[in-house]
Amino acid sequence: MPKIGTRLRELRRRRNLGVREVALRSGISHSSISLIERDRMSPSVDTLSAILDALGTTLTGFFSDLNSAVRHSPFYGADEWVEIGKAQTISYRMLGMNHPNRQILMLHETYAVGADTGEPFSHSAQEAGTVLHGAVEVTVGDECRVLKAGDGYYFDSRMPHRFRNVANEPSTVLSAVTPPTY
Amino acid sequence: MPKIGTRLRELRRRRNLGVREVALRSGISHSSISLIERDRMSPSVDTLSAILDALGTTLTGFFSDLNSAVRHSPFYGADEWVEIGKAQTISYRMLGMNHPNRQILMLHETYAVGADTGEPFSHSAQEAGTVLHGAVEVTVGDECRVLKAGDGYYFDSRMPHRFRNVANEPSTVLSAVTPPTY
DNA sequence: CCCTCTTGTTCAGTATTCTAACCATGCCTA
DNA sequence: TAGGCATGGTTAGAATACTGAACAAGAGGG
Structure with a gap:
């Protein structure tokens, strides 16, 4: 569960939408959106799904974009x-x-x-x-x-x-x- | 949010694990696992992530496998x-x-x-x-x-x-x- | 048959998410 | 300067996720 909030905020900003606008389209309160974007709470799958929907994305797409480039040792004993x-x-x-x-x-x-x-x-x-x-x-x-x-x-x-x-x-x-x- | 529960149960069963075993490995209570698998509650992203972890899967993998074959009209006006x-x-x-x-x-x-x-x-x-x-x-x-x-x-x-x-x-x-x- | 170990489900209580109303700030226009 | 109307943030209370203990059903084993 790496910075879901940050990524959500990016998605929203990129669309020139306000928290309230997304709230309206998703049916989720704008306060929740605000809290989620600042990682002050972990949304339920239903909630996240509704928000992504309002942004024209999907759970699948959202998570397939996640955890991109992180360094890690290639070796395992x-x-x-x-x-x-x-x-x-x-x-x-x-x-x-x-x-x-x-x-x-x-x-x-x-x-x-x-x-x-x-x-x-x-x-x-x-x-x-x-x-x-x-x-x-x-x-x-x-x-x-x-x-x-x-x-x-x-x-x-x-x-x-x-x-x-x-x-x-x-x-x-x-x-x-x-x-x-x- | 299509049958997350059913899919989770399949994953667990396939591994010959009990609800309690998964609970132990994930740190989530076995009652929650039971409720989630029967779609009686929508887990938070954190919770789902922990469960998938215990099953050796990831959010990315889990959702990329979701919504497979559903029929729908190919035309849009x-x-x-x-x-x-x-x-x-x-x-x-x-x-x-x-x-x-x-x-x-x-x-x-x-x-x-x-x-x-x-x-x-x-x-x-x-x-x-x-x-x-x-x-x-x-x-x-x-x-x-x-x-x-x-x-x-x-x-x-x-x-x-x-x-x-x-x-x-x-x-x-x-x-x-x-x-x-x- | 009873005992016990396993399975998953139920339920009352607790913690967390989620909402609604309110607050602070900035930017216009008058 | 005031007034309107955007923006996002805060907070008390309602709704819901989550927990732990108690329950039920089945499978052996004696």
Whole structure:
């Protein structure tokens, strides 16, 4: 939540609009606009959405413009992978947790024997990956194939997909998703 | 603000995490998580950010995945341009106001005699446009040129830029910006 | 069957956002 | 100078987000 206020003020100023004008168009009180722009309060998503609407922008656009250029070390140690799932049958460990303006979700996935992501699901993004160890049956749309170490995949996440470990040992996969949704 | 809750729940479930687990990692109470996921309250940006953090996602990623496939008429009449600025010296009228998943901000800009966007500013996006009528002096970075009807431009918005009407009549420009931030 | 551990939901109380009315300032015009 | 009308900021009270504890439903396990 980096200086939302400042950015909002810029957007408004750029349009030669007053706080009151934006308030009128968005249905939010001008005092709230003032407070939000000066980071004295964190608006609810609904409120922010209404304001952006009045400015002809969208939540999507607003946030995709956020966190632009910040310096950060490009290196991460082997101990810096962060578990983002609950390591029972499948473990998802991500790289670069706090990297600014992260556009990629790089995952090290470990599938226990018989592990299965279950119901094919879909979300809008693109993902690619490769099997490091073991054997994984990957289903994308109506295509299905067993991938072994060295094999890889690349597909649009909107296609329903599913992963299943078919080896009699744990399998590992290294994958990348962008945008970092999963 | 389309079903934020549903999407959040999907993200969580996909990770095999419980409401309580996410609460612990995000510092938000598990009851809030429950309420938010069922759209019974609209979280503040701070809160949402904390939750997404615990799920390994970002505001940017979360919203860029939002509003995917919704049907909508592709046609807009000449009377459907919406003024998003305050028409004094410069008028900004945008197209497709309520178009779902809008990725482009198409603008019809009208500059009064002597109008000037003033201080060069910058934001992260890409924009292109062409002069329809009159003459506009465009400055991008350290380059400056006068464009007349038919001339165009295309640049990365991160470069500081500025527009100035140098004709002795109103000038009009048709432009596009993506993502729809401006 | 009871016990316990897990899951998510409900609810009363607290903290925060949000609003409405008021205030301060600056810029016109008379 | 006063008066009007912009601008944005402040503040008490209403509305809502948020919390913690209590509740309900299900899954084993003895």
